Amino acid sequence: MIRIRPLVKYCIIGGAVASTALSLKCNQYEWDSIGIVRFSRAVVTVFNIGVIYKRDLYGRGLNKQSKEYKDLKSVCHKRCANKLLDLCCTNRGVYIKVGQHIAALDYLLPSEYVQTMKVLHSEAPATDVEDIIQVLKEDLKQDPYAIFDSISAEPLGTASLAQVHKAVHKDGSMWAIKVQHPYVQGNSRIDMKTMEYLVKLMSWVFPEFKFQWLVDESKKNIPQELNFVLEGQNAEKIAKLFEKIGWLKIPKIRWDLTTPRVLTMEFVEGGQVNDLKYIQSNDIDACEVSDKLGKLYAEMIFIHGFVHSDPHPGNILVQKNQSGGCNIVLLDHGLYANLSDEFRINYANLWLSILDRDRKSMRLYSKKLGIEGDAYGLFACMVTGRTWDTILKGIDRHTISKNEKDFMRQNFTGILPQISSVLENVNRQMLLILKTNDLMRGIEHTLRTGARMGAFRVMSQCCVHSVYNQKYQKCKNSIDRIKITLAEFWALLKIKIYYTFLNLRHISGI
Structure with missing residues (x-):
């Protein structure tokens, strides 16, 4: 009291x-x-x-x-x-x-x-365009209208630290200028x-x-988020890591018009990932959007260890591509989680133990991530966003229901001291991952795609790749490499068979 x-x-x-x-x-x-x-x-x-x-x-x-x-x-x-x-x-x-x-x-x-x-x-509060122009003058060292024919008076979007305006360059090209609020x-x-x-x-x-x-x-x-030069570097790094994925679009950076407070990037059109009206009117499959986002973030977390950590709907656009599918446009690269190899492997093993309903391994890998004793159960619930009963039954077998959501909302707030204790003790790298997980679940909820089986299949595959890649690095001879290759192949085959079976059950309503 x-x-x-x-x-x-x-x-x-x-x-x-x-x-x-x-x-x-x-x-x-x-x-x-x-x-x-x-x-x-x-x-x-x-x-x-x-x-x-x-x-x-x-x-x-x-x-x-x-x-x-x-x-x-x-x-x-x-x-x-x-x-x-x-x-x-x-x-x-x-x-x-x-x-x-x-x-x-x-x-x-x-x-x-x-x-x-x-x-x-x-709907963050916007800064007057006159103050935005003042920042541009100070950072670009000249009148912005000597560079651009026009700068939109209304921002395309406003965030906590900055806002974005559309601008037309003197050469006719269109750019999105992210300008930091002058008071920040x-x-x-x-x-x-x-x-x-x-x-x-x-x-x-x-x-x-x-x-x-x-x-x-x-x-x-x-x-880090206040340094737009670092944001530009993050954008180029993630674009390089995923250069083979044609449906992922990262706006190109114009470095001659970029400073710590001004980021000039390629103007890209699209609808917000949570705009169901846009998605439906453009004949975009919401499940495809969720599947691609799931694949993208699973690879970021478990394979590369470099994770875009602010995936709220305003930072992700979708657009129809020429092949009939959809592209994902990733914006705002100011905040990334850099995961150590040790953390990444432990987190991958934790997820595999959750999916396998292996309580002993859950406890072990929770401890490796900083959570001692029986708190591993609460930690598993926080990681998955599911109840402990559902975890024991198999989160990949049971889609989340309204009753389960209501139960979590009513009971999680009643154990706030225990949750805050988990957050105080967990490996610091985990905090941004928990935030990212929650934002991704929020997008799935909005798109009504939480019932699909593909999400856990992709995550399981990425976890297996992550764990076995570490084993490859420790190999000392070709015989060990062959054994690990066969073991990884068998693990991936079991995942494929298992999720094919679950999908058939789901379709048949069993």
Whole structure:
């Protein structure tokens, strides 16, 4: 239960520390960027959220098992989520990035928070085009209209750290210019420090909840995402890794018009991956979209260890190709997970043990990923997005039902301390993978393609390739190589037979 007076005292102390430690002004664009103003706004929001729960929920003395309490709790969650959304939209920048991360935590937070914050994936606040032009002038060292005939006044899309405008070059070619919001660089250090104070405040009020992992990951990832030169390099690296896949499109980078705050890339048309109306009107098979995305991300994770870690719908486009199928266009390459070989192999073995329903191996590989003891069961549920009962029955045999989703939503939020403990202890590389998994499941849910069998087949094949590739590297003679080749062939053949059988059962309705 929240104690209001200590909370007020802590907020005052935190504000005093912050006002001393943080600079008063971050950049030349707007007075709202004064660090103490942003910090105070965040503290007031957190305090008001605490008051809502203290006064309007816990203060009523209701039975926590009663319907009245549960309905009231949902109302309070929604009110508090809206306050948090208002804070993100007002402070913008890093706050929106964190809000987007919250929107991906289906397994961790109440649905009222997740659904409220999802609007930030597609409707982040935009910066006035005059300020965008100013950034272009500063970074390109000349008037942008000396380079481009036109720059669209309305952005093609707006994200937490930047927005994209369509531009026509003097030579007639079309480009998409990603321009960083002018206030982001200066505010990011202040915002991260504010987040750290607020997380300490939450840990003090709710000692059973551990959110330091969120601060640590944000402090590590935000500087990378603010460097658009690194984003361009990531785009070229992933294009090179998948150059043999004709249906994957990565916009080409124009390096002479790219700086740390400006990224000029090939303009590519298409519809958002979650736009069912676009997909249907263009005669695109939603299952094909899901299958290609599944193959793409399985190879990223288990084969290459270089994973695009922000696959929310605004960053993935689909388009009809000339052969009648569809292309996948991958945008926003600012955040990638670089997986070590050891992590990649352990994670592949964990998935194989889950698919095999091998509890002993699940425990073993969960331990190798940082999860000790019986928490391996909860960890497996977080990785798969399924209940433990379904995992034991076989997640590849049973499609997720509405009842299972409702059960997870109601029960996962009731064990938040255990989940936050898992996130605090798990291998740091796993955090971006969990976020990626959740976003991919969200896309499948929107496309209504979660019942297909091909996803697990492709994942199993990639896991097997990953495990046996490591064994090849340790070979010392040709006889061992032949043995491993035969073993891998047999493992892949069993997968093919098994999933062919499951598919036949699914078709026949058995």
